Amino acid sequence: MAEPTIPTFIAAGAVATLLGPVLGPISLIAFGAVAGSLLAMGKASTTTRWEGFKFILVGVVIALAITSSVAWALDHFLSIPGNVALMPVAAIIGAARNSILALMDKVLEVAGNLLAIKGGGK
Numbered sequence: 001m002a003e004p005t006i007p008t009f010i011a012a013g014a015v016a017t018l019l020g021p022v023l024g025p026i027s028l029i030a031f032g033a034v035a036g037s038l039l040a041m042g043k044a045s046t047t048t049r050w051e052g053f054k055f056i057l058v059g060v061v062i063a064l065a066i067t068s069s070v071a072w073a074l075d076h077f078l079s080i081p082g083n084v085a086l087m088p089v090a091a092i093i094g095a096a097r098n099s100i101l102a103l104m105d106k107v108l109e110v111a112g113n114l115l116a117i118k119g120g121g122k
Helices: 006-022 025-043 050-080 082-095 095-122
Strands: none
Touching: 006 025, 025 050, 025 082, 025 095, 050 082, 050 095, 082 095
């Protein structure tokens, strides 16, 4: 299994620090997602660096897609400032990437079944 390494984490933090003023919240989300995905990768069965990279990339893409909505909901319903919640929310989403992918598979399966039932009734 390809192990997440401390230099990888340090490199991700350096990139987030350097790009922070330019990209702002996106770099916070990306760094949190990388940190969470590295945490999840510790339990994954990746054998090569390429598989590890793909594993982390999926976690980052999911976090980039979902984090802002979750941060808005936290700000709107729980009065937690959205700009403060970006990195922790992205880290949690990155760490829970396997569960999120399983949930997405189930939702797509149910939607497909509903469409098949609705289409078969005509």
